[in-house]
Amino acid sequence: MDVLCGSVNQLRLEFLPHEMLAKLTSLERLGIIESCDSMRTFPLGIFPKLWFLNFRKCQNLESFSIEGVDKNLRDLYIEDCPNLGGLPASNLNHFMINGCNNLKSFPERIHTLTALRGLVIYDLPNLVSFAECGLPPNLRDFSIDNCCERLRPSSVGEYWGLQGLFSLEEFSIGGRGSDDILERLFKEQLLPPNLHTLHINTLSSLKSLDINGLGHLTSLQQLHISGCDSLEFLPRLRHLTCFQQLHIYSCPSLEFLPEEGLPPSLSSLSISDCSALEKRTGYLLLESFSFARLLYCHFWGRVYHCI
Template sequence: MPVQMGRLKSLRTLTTFVVGKSTGSTIDELGELSHLGGRISILKLNNVVDGRDALQANLKNKKDLKELELAWGSEDPDHSEKVRYVLDKLQPCMNLERLTIKLYGGTSFPNWLGDSALNKIKVMRLEGCHYCFELPPLGQLPTLKELFICNMKFLRTLGPELYGQPFQPFQSLERLEFKEMSKWEEWVPSGSGGPDFPRLQELILEKCPKLRGSLPCDLPCLKKLSVEGCGILHDRRATATTSTSTNLNYNSLQELKIEDGCQTGLLSLLEAKLLSQLMIRNFYDIQCLPNINHLQSLNLWNCPTLSSFPEDGLPTSLTSLDIYNCRRLEFLPHEMSAKLTSLDFLIIYNSCDSMRSFPLAIFPKLTTLTIGNCENLESLCLIEEEGAVENPSHLNQLTIFGCPNLTRLDFSRCDKLKSLPERIHTLTALQYLDIRNLPNLESIAEDGGLPPNLRYFTIYNCERLRASSSSVVDYCNWGLQALVSLEQFKIGGRGSDEILETLLKQQLLPTTLHTLSISLLSTLKSLDGKGLAQLTSLQELFIARCDSLEFLPGEALQHLTSLQELYISDCPSLQFLPEEGLPPSLSYLKIVRCSALEKRYQNKTGQDHWASISHIPCIEINDEVIIR
């Protein structure tokens, strides 16, 4: 800091003051800044040479200060008494609301730190105070709401010194966090007769590897409990010969997180009536989940031995399910999954090795689905099942990756789905892709094209796909021409007229195609002859319910030298088959409910017309079969 800071006597805001040692400002210069308010961080207190200078800082009379951070640059246990004297003389005004102490090197705290006269303090953080053997009586601070204690290497026991006397402790505390307490072994209750933390709502324990025994029994307002890296912590009541679990008062618990191998005794907390969120991570000794009531969110991460869900299934209230690295876990059987009618969010990653197919149509409220690295998954079906009351109409975000054996994707009636999974081309084993009745689908295969080994592809009733892919460039991005394995392409319904016309006109369909099926194209009047003629491997052509179709391009059909079967159904405007005739390779022709064609060909009238098809070995017109 600049020298002679103390001359700025009218200064009201100073967020950081770095104590100088041989140069710069010394801490006593703060004494002249009597109007300081708001927040201040006083750093490198290890540079204070004489503890009496700390007294001259006169923090006790700075009544406008609300937030104070006191930080040493390093701990120095060789000068513990000096360090304690400095902190003692830095006693702040009783109006202080937030206090942080970092890297304090003393072995004990000054008396003012737990003085009930500090009656406006709301938040306190003690970080890296390694050499303190015990905490001050923080339980006597009447307005304290949040307490964070981190990295106290030598603290082994929390007991009566923390709670203090004479008042009932922690009357206002709502959030309590202990982190990186490497030597902490025991948490002793106050013995006051009432709850030690009557208003505590959130308790977080992280990296306290030696903590043993039980947590506080009576936490009537606790809503969130997070235990991570406390490998030997367990509920000792769980091993008692006589159960006293009825004395456990966690009745308000809503969120429970257990991480890094904590003992299964903590799972007794799942009996809490209001528990709605459960997270279990890095848990090695759990083989099956107990029954859980009222749960809304379940997160299972890195549980290698977990093999099954509760026998009765998961609660119907579940809205979010996240499964990560649980490879032995057998996913819920169909009859159990069908009960999860409220499930909104689902992630399955590197899990459930036994899962071969996944019928997502049974999750009607699902909005977000991610499936990744499920190497044995073969089929994902989002088509409404027969007899289903509802369908997955809420799905709007879908991600699938790392599923090398996935061969089939079916989507139907996902009313809010706007795009297919990103990088769908990485699903190299995919052979079947069926997308139908997706009114808001806007894009497919934008970043790499369709899967390279696709064999069967269906588009049906995807009207917005036409609107968003109106340019030839967008259609080219699908990469259909490069799909040399594509055998069957079906297209129809709302919005498909323009898609088919563009694909044919720009010759974007692969020449290896074996089957082309066209249906319910209400505005289609003709098929582009140039695009049709290049399908030289086509063996089957289906045309159905195209009310406006007036003619077929005869010259183009003549180029289809591999065509064997032609089906024409419900095309009332089609009056003639091509005068040039149909390809000589054709072996079967079927005409159904095409009134003009029936009249012209059924009774073999009009010999010129009949001659154009008479070479076909089998002709079926409605129910009449003519075999030559």
């Protein structure tokens, strides 16, 4: 214990008494992983230089105090802490949280986190309140998965303000309860027109993508769709002049690609585990569309380099 002193700047924590932690005034990175089972509240204010924090599988963690480190903490990752009931707000750059079953709401002032660039949330089954004052205005990457089961679809339009996030480049949505959320996003064209990459995954009832929802995404470059068992066909894509990559995986009901063909700007196309499409077209798919500019194709386990 005597070797730990104020000069320590990185620590993998198994268990240390509060008195010892208080001496680590230069600590910059802190990971508490599958340990400290007796810990219910953690006093982060004793680490004035802390900028990276990771809580993982802390079964009894309920809350923590972040007073004194708001200005320094930039990266916060919280994983599989089922009893965590509250979150801090801080001057964060990146925030990821998953597997916290008791979490019901996010900080009310999350929209004031102007430095936040990446937000990843998933497996929060009891989340009922999220971004009711809006999302952080400078987000570049936002992912929400298995968190929408108890969220009202109307809250997307009322509160999130996605269409005003002019820095957002990548958006991912999927999991339980996300079908209605995505439908609202597309129907009301709530995704920002500057979006570059869209991921859609594990939506059980999604049968098609509303063309109106994609029509205004003139900067879209990549579309990734996976695990959508009911998806039957794709909308028109040729109007997307910047479109470069289309990746479709595990969509067994998908039978049709756009009749008018794919965008001529497309350079990478990957389709796998889409049994209905394979049965209908087989490898004739290569002859059904003009792939003059495709550099890479992947169909049902076979790779084509089209140069």
